[in-house]
Amino acid sequence: MSDLPEGLDGLYDATPLEIHTEQALLGALLLAPSLAAQVRDWLEAEDFYRPAHQEVYTTLLAYIDSPAYTPESDSLEQTLMIMWERIQHIPNFGALGLYELVERCPKPAHVTAYALMVVEADTRRAVALHIMRLAQTLERHRQDGKQLPALFAAAESAKIIVARLGERLDVPDLSSVVLRRLDAEPAIATAPDRVDLDHQDQLLSALIAAPHQINQIHDLLDAGDFSDPYRGQLFTLLITMAENKAAIDLVTVMGQAQRAGLLPDPRQETFDRFQEHFGEPGPASVLWLTQRVQESSALAYASAAVIRLTNAAALPGLDPRELLAFAAQQLQTLTARQPYHLQPLYQPPALEAPALEPSAQAPRL
Numbered sequence: 001m002s003d004l005p006e007g008l009d010g011l012y013d014a015t016p017l018e019i020h021t022e023q024a025l026l027g028a029l030l031l032a033p034s035l036a037a038q039v040r041d042w043l044e045a046e047d048f049y050r051p052a053h054q055e056v057y058t059t060l061l062a063y064i065d066s067p068a069y070t071p072e073s074d075s076l077e078q079t080l081m082i083m084w085e086r087i088q089h090i091p092n093f094g095a096l097g098l099y100e101l102v103e104r105c106p107k108p109a110h111v112t113a114y115a116l117m118v119v120e121a122d123t124r125r126a127v128a129l130h131i132m133r134l135a136q137t138l139e140r141h142r143q144d145g146k147q148l149p150a151l152f153a154a155a156e157s158a159k160i161i162v163a164r165l166g167e168r169l170d171v172p173d174l175s176s177v178v179l180r181r182l183d184a185e186p187a188i189a190t191a192p193d194r195v196d197l198d199h200q201d202q203l204l205s206a207l208i209a210a211p212h213q214i215n216q217i218h219d220l221l222d223a224g225d226f227s228d229p230y231r232g233q234l235f236t237l238l239i240t241m242a243e244n245k246a247a248i249d250l251v252t253v254m255g256q257a258q259r260a261g262l263l264p265d266p267r268q269e270t271f272d273r274f275q276e277h278f279g280e281p282g283p284a285s286v287l288w289l290t291q292r293v294q295e296s297s298a299l300a301y302a303s304a305a306v307i308r309l310t311n312a313a314a315l316p317g318l319d320p321r322e323l324l325a326f327a328a329q330q331l332q333t334l335t336a337r338q339p340y341h342l343q344p345l346y347q348p349p350a351l352e353a354p355a356l357e358p359s360a361q362a363p364r365l
Helices: 016-031 035-037 051-066 077-086 094-104 108-144 148-168 194-209 211-217 229-243 250-259 267-276 286-313 320-336 338-346
Strands: none
Touching: 016 035, 016 051, 016 077, 016 094, 016 108, 016 211, 035 051, 035 108, 035 338, 051 094, 077 094, 108 148, 108 320, 148 286, 148 320, 194 211, 194 229, 194 250, 194 267, 194 286, 211 229, 211 286, 229 250, 250 267, 286 320
16 A cells, blocks of 8 residues: 555646646747747746657747747738647647637736746746655555665656755845745644664664664764653663763663653553663664664654655645645655765766756746
């Protein structure tokens, strides 16, 4: 059974308004081809969702650049006739398709506003596409347990794309965008895996039994890597005791845990349960257990991030700049949780997004 979030399959689909906007934009250009000068430097054919609309836009620009077009003979009848001759190869479009585009345009003078809406819609779909890739890689990992490097490679690629999309919308610093409709860290309830909990308990038991090993993993884990606050707080307690050079064994840790409020119930069964969980370290090494805890933490965060991003991308009317800022934040947090022992396997080459010329940036309205 798939664990992909609901609504993911349709996330890349264009909404009716997005299709209508594409038609209004092309209608404006058919009615007044000279207006293409306002948008052609930053509007690309790939920004359109429908392949037919991509073809019409490309063909229209080619017509405007040809000797057949002159601003003096800028008539709708001539434009439609020449365009019809050049787009007959488009399946299921026809002359009626051109007339429909014209009818969809309320005001040709608003061509820049329509074009910006098309770019913004394509931005949402681009983010959705990378969310889907993350989700699919995560699903494959659940099936074979071998896709963790690919998951982080996909996350790193998505980070680069999101940054470039931000530049295109004239927001080079996405961290400056205020999240008005999105919670920075919406809670995602997930049930911890029993195997993951066992690894965490074994790790904590090993650190209590051999506290000299705490320094080996001091910088590799934090409380957030554990499945619940209790285990995370116990790990933080061990780190603090080690930093203070306090005596560490099962008795002293239980004493400090009680002072910290982790063992509020003074009855014997409370301490018996603590000993049952953390009193007998297993045969696995501390570093091996640390790797397992890191992996499970990364996967848990990736699952939560996919759900958060899916919900954000599906939010009607969300400003794409806010979506990009939220995506950048989630992806940065995800890639920061990459397990140390896998980093050399999936760190991408250093890529810098090429600076866009001012004319290539979508304008602000």
